[in-house]
Amino acid sequence: MLRYFLIRLGQSLALMFGVLLLVFMMLRVTGDPAALMLPREASAAEIEAFRERMGFNRPIIVQFADFLSKAVVGDFGESLHFRTPAMTLVTQRLPATVELAATGLLFAVLIGVPIGMMGGLKPGSAADSLARLLALMGQSIPNFWLAMLMILFFGVQLRWFPTFGRGAWNSVVMPAFVLGLPVMGQIVRLTRSTVLEIRSEDFVRTAYSKGLEPPVIYLKHILRNASIPIISVIGVQFGYMLGGSIYIETIFAWPGMGQLLQLAIGWRDFPLVQAIAIFTSTVVIALNLLTDLVYAIIDPRIRYGF
Amino acid sequence: MASETSPRPADSLLDIQRTWWDRLAFIGRLLWRDKGGMLGLFLFLLVVFSAVFAPWIAPHDPLEQVMEDSKMPPAWSVGGSWEHLLGTDTLGRDIFSRIIYGSRVSLTVGFFGVLIAGTLGMIIGAIAGYLGGRVDSVITNTVNLVLSLPYLLFVVFIAAIFGRSLLNVILIFGITDAPIFARVTRGEVLKIRESGYVESARCAGASWARIVFDHIMPNLIGPLITLATFEMSAMIFYEAGLGFLGLSVPPSVPSWGNMLAAGRQYLTSYPWIATFPGVAIMITSLGMNLLGDWLRDVLDPRLRRARK
Numbered sequence: 001m002l003r004y005f006l007i008r009l010g011q012s013l014a015l016m017f018g019v020l021l022l023v024f025m026m027l028r029v030t031g032d033p034a035a036l037m038l039p040r041e042a043s044a045a046e047i048e049a050f051r052e053r054m055g056f057n058r059p060i061i062v063q064f065a066d067f068l069s070k071a072v073v074g075d076f077g078e079s080l081h082f083r084t085p086a087m088t089l090v091t092q093r094l095p096a097t098v099e100l101a102a103t104g105l106l107f108a109v110l111i112g113v114p115i116g117m118m119g120g121l122k123p124g125s126a127a128d129s130l131a132r133l134l135a136l137m138g139q140s141i142p143n144f145w146l147a148m149l150m151i152l153f154f155g156v157q158l159r160w161f162p163t164f165g166r167g168a169w170n171s172v173v174m175p176a177f178v179l180g181l182p183v184m185g186q187i188v189r190l191t192r193s194t195v196l197e198i199r200s201e202d203f204v205r206t207a208y209s210k211g212l213e214p215p216v217i218y219l220k221h222i223l224r225n226a227s228i229p230i231i232s233v234i235g236v237q238f239g240y241m242l243g244g245s246i247y248i249e250t251i252f253a254w255p256g257m258g259q260l261l262q263l264a265i266g267w268r269d270f271p272l273v274q275a276i277a278i279f280t281s282t283v284v285i286a287l288n289l290l291t292d293l294v295y296a297i298i299d300p301r302i303r304y305g306f
Numbered sequence: 307m308a309s310e311t312s313p314r315p316a317d318s319l320l321d322i323q324r325t326w327w328d329r330l331a332f333i334g335r336l337l338w339r340d341k342g343g344m345l346g347l348f349l350f351l352l353v354v355f356s357a358v359f360a361p362w363i364a365p366h367d368p369l370e371q372v373m374e375d376s377k378m379p380p381a382w383s384v385g386g387s388w389e390h391l392l393g394t395d396t397l398g399r400d401i402f403s404r405i406i407y408g409s410r411v412s413l414t415v416g417f418f419g420v421l422i423a424g425t426l427g428m429i430i431g432a433i434a435g436y437l438g439g440r441v442d443s444v445i446t447n448t449v450n451l452v453l454s455l456p457y458l459l460f461v462v463f464i465a466a467i468f469g470r471s472l473l474n475v476i477l478i479f480g481i482t483d484a485p486i487f488a489r490v491t492r493g494e495v496l497k498i499r500e501s502g503y504v505e506s507a508r509c510a511g512a513s514w515a516r517i518v519f520d521h522i523m524p525n526l527i528g529p530l531i532t533l534a535t536f537e538m539s540a541m542i543f544y545e546a547g548l549g550f551l552g553l554s555v556p557p558s559v560p561s562w563g564n565m566l567a568a569g570r571q572y573l574t575s576y577p578w579i580a581t582f583p584g585v586a587i588m589i590t591s592l593g594m595n596l597l598g599d600w601l602r603d604v605l606d607p608r609l610r611r612a613r614k
Contacts, residue, residue, distance in 0.1 A: 011447060
């Protein structure tokens with residue numbers, strides 16, 4: 001177990017280094033980071049002064065070493081727009097994004113798992129058709145477009161929900177629903193196919209022949225075994241939602257990291273963009289590590305594989 | 307549905323060495339039976355058709371601005387005209403024509419993106435799967451770790467740096483999507499390499515090239531085509547998303563994402579401007595997902611029975 005933990009920790013740290021290197025290189029790959037970050041009409045003298053201030057005129061190795069040594073203590077420089085430390089701006093936005101993603105995920109699981117299960121237990125039934133339709137729709141409807149239609153219908157016409165911002169308790173409903181929609185589609189699809197597979201396993205037949213009540217079999221034998229792949233998808237999808245929330249947060253003016261990213265790109269505030277990219281990746285990498293460890297505790301086959 | 311297929315499950319394309327024509331006819335029969343697959347193929351061909359023949363189908367020049375006709379609602383609502391079926395945008399451009407031309411951007415990104423990602427991924431995955439050992443474990447670990455990163459975030463980040471051009475968008479998707487192809491290819495190669503028929507071919511003295519081209523490649527194509535369909539659908543989706551954020555092709559190019567972005571500001575006053583491009587994205591995505599589901603079932607005989 002300790003060996004497994006150390007290997008996974010090492011991999012995560014290596015990936016973190018890879019992310020830092022990638023972000024660092026990306027900002028320099030077009031040649032001149034100063035030109036990238038300043039407005040097009042900036043004069044040559046302004047660019048030169050900026051280069052001096054940001055340290056872009058030093059050798060690239062020195063720049064990277066400096067970047068790394070600051071990054072490990074969470075210092076990503078100052079936002080060009082706000083003139084305050086970029087990392088503080090990002091962490092201030094974290095709670096809003098987590099609230100949105102967690103609500104969206106909760107909604108996706110609460111709807112997706114029961115419907116997928118009904119579909120998998122009775123393939124070909126009406127419930128199964130519904131499950132397959134939902135899975136297909138979740139995958140095919142562009143959620144940023146659906147968000148606009150929902151604002152138009154439920155926000156502007158019916159006035160059921162606020163159309164933007166994070167305020168009243170019900171302001172999270174619409175953005176969380178659209179953010180969770182593609183995830184729900186995936187969860188329905190996965191639950192359905194997993195349940196379909198487990199349904200015909202020997203231990204399920206044994207449970208039936210022992211005379212157990214079907215609801216007990218559904219919950220204790222089928223759902224419990226289906227939960228492992230479902231949990232792993234939830235872990236992956238949470239990371240996707242942290243990144244994908246850029247569209248939804250932009251549309252609903254939700255004050256999270258996604259909206260900040262969109263604004264920062266508009267301002268060409270690349271220190272801020274860089275801080276968001278690295279911070280989100282760190283959260284996702286940490287979550288993945290955590291998911292894997294929980295797994296190893298639940299399922300001994302994983303930890304003994306190493 | 308199960309009853310009409312059950313008596314003789316002509317279940318395998320491999321059971322007798324048939325001609326290519328027989329195989330196509332067989333696939334056609336399977337397609338005819340699957341209504342979802344038929345619909346998917348129809349929608350996909352519709353989009354391809356409008357992309358290829360855009361100049362002949364589109365009633366107007368997608369860039370032509372007629373200010374006196376601007377903000378015209380769709381034909382069936384009050385104030386609309388059959389001259390502009392889906393209405394016009396704020397600059398008086400015909401939305402229907404722009405949607406037809408927009409399919410060109412979407413399909414180009416999807417097709418070339420998948421081509422690049424597929425080629426890169428297949429090479430990397432095949433090396434990992436075929437060589438095994440240390441090389442394999444390094445590649446597999448890297449691929450898994452890269453795939454665990456927040457994908458959309460990096461696509462947005464890279465697109466923001468490189469700026470708006472069709473080539474950039476294609477390259478971004480082509481490169482960032484390669485790991486998925488690598489993972490699937492590696493898994494399949496590994497499975498095929500250990501299979502009985504490869505072993506017997508090796509025992510019969512088949513050459514290295516013969517094993518790769520006659521036994522491994524044909525069995526690899528099925529899963530990769532299926533994956534390519536889903537990935538192409540995803541890329542079309544993400545391209546529209548990038549366009550929506552103003553990070554895809556230049557604003558002058560009619561693309562679905564750009565139309566959504568432009569329509570968003572006028573959402574409450576002129577809702578049709580943003581509505582119809584979204585419908586176009588949905589139709590394309592739906593078509594390709596249905597087609598992908600069907601291909602997965604047809605190209606993998608093991609799944610063909612489990613489906614019912």
